[in-house]
């Protein structure tokens with residue numbers, strides 16, 4: 402029985418934690434378990450966490466007990482390879498881990514119900530062939546996990562702490578909330594959620610529009626270009642060829658090759674994340690205001706694989722901008738390519754036209770830079786701000802941006818602060 406006093410104390414601690422995390426942002430760090438320091442028994446223990454999590458889940462699905470299952474129960478019933486029901490014992494998952502897994506299953510069903518209510522089609526609950534993560538709720542010396550030093554994490558059920566890499570990223574005295582232990586191919590990771598003070602960004606006073614539709618680059622309204630080329634690794638191509646030609650279905654060699662291919666895919670994915678993160682970081686560092694367009698990534702012309710790689714990098718950038726507080730999104734139907742940012746007349750443009758020239762007012766600019774400028778001005782309009790003024794370089798031919806055209810023709814027109822530089826090359 403839990404005493405009144407103890408209950409009151411828990412309530413108080415919860416309130417304090419909530420107050421402490423007010424205004425902070427949650428960030429997830431991926432910390433890799435150091436396989437070099439992992440003994441065979443430890444490796445087996447970690448592996449079994451995921452196997453038992455699968456048993457537990459499938460047991461609840463088979464017996465229809467997701468909402469009634471008692472997490473204290475240690476025996477579960479699973480179907481073996483021959484289709485017979487077998488009793489098995491959970492030996493590696495701690496009781497708090499089991500509880501979190503049961504809670505997670507309930508939450509999933511609850512969310513599924515909500516989706517169903519909204520009228521969308523929902524499949525029935527399926528058995529899982531694999532479970533890839535186990536929630537670790539409480540971070541404390543007696544909790545499910547505890548960060549004990551700069552390179553070790555204590556996991557409930559394993560006596561000595563596990564060696565990991567990358568904990569330094571968490572900084573001094575991190576406010577750790579919870580974690581997941583995650584299995585990926587042959588490796589294990591802790592995904593640790595940490596509450597941090599939001600980083601104060603230096604005000605630069607600069608605003609930018611970005612055009613995401615270009616085939617191998619992201620172009621900004623001030624003429625900067627971020628290359629986004631990432632190549633499929635030659636090794637991946639080789640492995641894929643070998644998989645199709647030389648191995649039999651179900652063979653051990655095929656299984657091994659599949660694992661190697663998964664590893665190569667992870668490498669490419671990491672590379673893509675890295676490129677997208679660098680661009681996003683640079684944009685946020687340089688500018689206080691970012692305009693972008695919610696466009697579907699345009700028709701691609703170049704190579705097969707490169708195409709998908711680049712579009713997925715652009716997709717990553719777009720979704721990060723959607724989450725950003727300083728970015729404003731322009732509707733996908735806004736004619737960023739056709740409309741003149743000075744007189745607002747529209748010009749017909751084909752994919753091959755690399756230069757924009759306005760027949761009406763004479764405004765002229767690189768096609769992609771112009772699109773980014775138009776996107777910036779539209780975003781500024783949405784945010785209720787002044788659009789950037791596009792001043793003729795020579796003469797004082799002031800341009801009436803409201804009326805359409807009978808303008809004198811300026812020789813060339815640039816945004817006021819043009820700093821064309823190419824800060825990232827790949």
Ligand SMILES: [Zn+2]
Nearest residue numbers: 741744759762
């Ligand atoms: Zn014009």
